[in-house]
Amino acid sequence: MTEPLDIRPADGRLGVLLAGLGAVSTTFIAGVLAVRKGIAKPIGALTQMGTVRLGKRTDGRSPGIDELVPLAPLDDLVFGGWDIFEDDCYDAARTAGVLERSLLDQVKPELEAIKPWPAVFDRRYVKRLDGPNVKGSRNKRDLAEALIDDIRRFKESQKVDRLVLIWCGSTEVFLRETDVHRGVAAFEKGLASNDDGIPSSMIYAYAAIKEGIPYANAAPNLSADVPALIDLAAKTGAPVAGKDLKTGQTLIKTIIAPGLKARLLGVSGWYSTNILGNRDGEVLDDPESFKTKEESKKSVLDYILQPNLYPELYAHLCHVVRINYYPPRGDNKEGWDNIDIFGWLGYPMQLKINFLCRDSILAAPIVLDLVLFLDLAKRAGMSGIQEWLSFYFKSPMHAPELYPEHDLFIQLMKLKNTLRYMTGEDLITHLGREYYD
Ligand SMILES: NC(=O)c1ccc[n+]([C@@H]2O[C@H](COP(=O)([O-])OP(=O)(O)OC[C@H]3O[C@@H](n4cnc5c(N)ncnc54)[C@H](O)[C@@H]3O)[C@@H](O)[C@H]2O)c1
Numbered sequence: 188m189t190e191p192l193d194i195r196p197a198d199g200r201l202g203v204l205l206a207g208l209g210a211v212s213t214t215f216i217a218g219v220l221a222v223r224k225g226i227a228k229p230i231g232a233l234t235q236m237g238t239v240r241l242g243k244r245t246d247g248r249s250p251g252i253d254e255l256v257p258l259a260p261l262d263d264l265v266f267g268g269w270d271i272f273e274d275d276c277y278d279a280a281r282t283a284g285v286l287e288r289s290l291l292d293q294v295k296p297e298l299e300a301i302k303p304w305p306a307v308f309d310r311r312y313v314k315r316l317d318g319p320n321v322k323g324s325r326n327k328r329d330l331a332e333a334l335i336d337d338i339r340r341f342k343e344s345q346k347v348d349r350l351v352l353i354w355c356g357s358t359e360v361f362l363r364e365t366d367v368h369r370g371v372a373a374f375e376k377g378l379a380s381n382d383d384g385i386p387s388s389m390i391y392a393y394a395a396i397k398e399g400i401p402y403a404n405a406a407p408n409l410s411a412d413v414p415a416l417i418d419l420a421a422k423t424g425a426p427v428a429g430k431d432l433k434t435g436q437t438l439i440k441t442i443i444a445p446g447l448k449a450r451l452l453g454v455s456g457w458y459s460t461n462i463l464g465n466r467d468g469e470v471l472d473d474p475e476s477f478k479t480k481e482e483s484k485k486s487v488l489d490y491i492l493q494p495n496l497y498p499e500l501y502a503h504l505c506h507v508v509r510i511n512y513y514p515p516r517g518d519n520k521e522g523w524d525n526i527d528i529f530g531w532l533g534y535p536m537q538l539k540i541n542f543l544c545r546d547s548i549l550a551a552p553i554v555l556d557l558v559l560f561l562d563l564a565k566r567a568g569m570s571g572i573q574e575w576l577s578f579y580f581k582s583p584m585h586a587p588e589l590y591p592e593h594d595l596f597i598q599l600m601k602l603k604n605t606l607r608y609m610t611g612e613d614l615i616t617h618l619g620r621e622y623y624d
Contacts, residue, residue: 191611199348205268207356231552271318368413404429
């Protein structure tokens with residue numbers, strides 16, 4: 188046993204700020220409201236349904252995660268956010284078409300009360316989208332200050348004690364790290380000079396982190412994943428996590444690939460294709476936004492299979508990822524994976540996966556967990572990159588000298604061990620010698 192961290196209690200209201208009130212955000216908010224009313228169950232959320240084993244297997248101690256650590260209760264969450272469209276959350280949820288009207292109508296007054304504030308938006312970074320509810324073309328430093336004003340006004344008017352901000356906006360075009368991202372001073376100079384290397388999502392990230400507010404990025408664009416904002420997070424005590432929620436096809440990929448690798452089965456090809464018809468699919472139809480997503484989706488296999496250590500099994504893997512915008516399917520994505528594998532003496536085999544999933548149904552519980560865990564991290568005095576939340580992301584943020592951990596099962600172990608560490612419980616190594624000595 189080690190000393191537990193000094194975790195402040197989750198007293199008072201927790202403000203949940205969402206940059207982008209589209210399919211994922213509205214499915215998350217409506218879901219939390221429905222769960223609060225006892226209409227539905229929070230399936231898929233570790234914070235609501237998960238348990239953690241403590242001590243030896245023979246001890247029989249497996250409390251709920253919410254019993255082990257002090258998490259904000261769902262009744263204490265208050266929602267606010269920005270979007271380039273003026274629709275309130277009820278109308279936005281109807282447009283997204285994820286949840287049935289019969290469910291939405293049961294939480295209609297609460298959803299209608301959430302009206303988006305004007306967004307920081309620039310079409311250069313999301314080419315397939317345009318909307319009227321924007322702050323206008325001011326200097327980027329002024330825009331950051333306008334976001335901070337929104338945040339402070341919300342905090343004051345809603346009487347919230349703590350905040351978390353999640354980027355659930357559209358995927359921005361692919362950008363590389365440049366000099367403007369290398370330090371806080373350079374970044375702040377770049378805001379003042381309207382540097383092109385600072386897209387809208389980074390202005391939201393800056394506003395949150397500057398205020399010491401935990402920040403997560405549900406999309407694959409860089410956003411907070413640059414040295415300047417990570418340094419700023421260390422100074423202001425803001426926990427950060429990202430990037431790109433691990434939901435449909437990539438979730439399955441990071442479940443299957445570690446299994447194949449564990450048995451040392453070779454993989455010569457992995458062809459993944461999707462059809463998707465929601466607004467996210469429309470944005471990703473632009474090659475520059477798709478490139479950001481493709482980079483995020485493709486990196487997982489290299490890290491899981493480790494071709495540098497197993498060249499005979501994985502060095503010649505052909506990995507292809509396609510997303511096709513197909514409006515009739517809406518948010519109900521269909522993914523196909525064809526996996527060419529080989530076994531003993533090199534004999535080839537094939538594995539086919541056809542996943543008829545619902546993108547935002549898979550994403551919403553992840554947003555809830557991130558909100559509650561980031562708030563917990565903040566109260567426990569943990570700032571900067573929260574590697575223990577890699578479990579939720581396709582491109583987990585990590586220290587520059589490390590490679591990211593993509594294996595879902597190692598990620599889960601890391602998450603649960605972090606909860607044990609926070610509460611002073613023994614970490615579980617799964618060695619198990621003690622049962623036989
Ligand atoms: N659904 C999933 O399973 C999943 C998985 C991984 C990542 N993501 C990412 O999460 C994000 C949200 O997905 P979604 O399905 O809700 O998409 P969506 O298109 O339904 O919602 C995005 C919303 O963001 C708004 N927006 C865009 N730029 C903005 C800005 N600068 N400020 C404020 N609002 C802005 C759009 O108007 C839209 O309403 C996307 O980037 C998507 O790639 C989703």
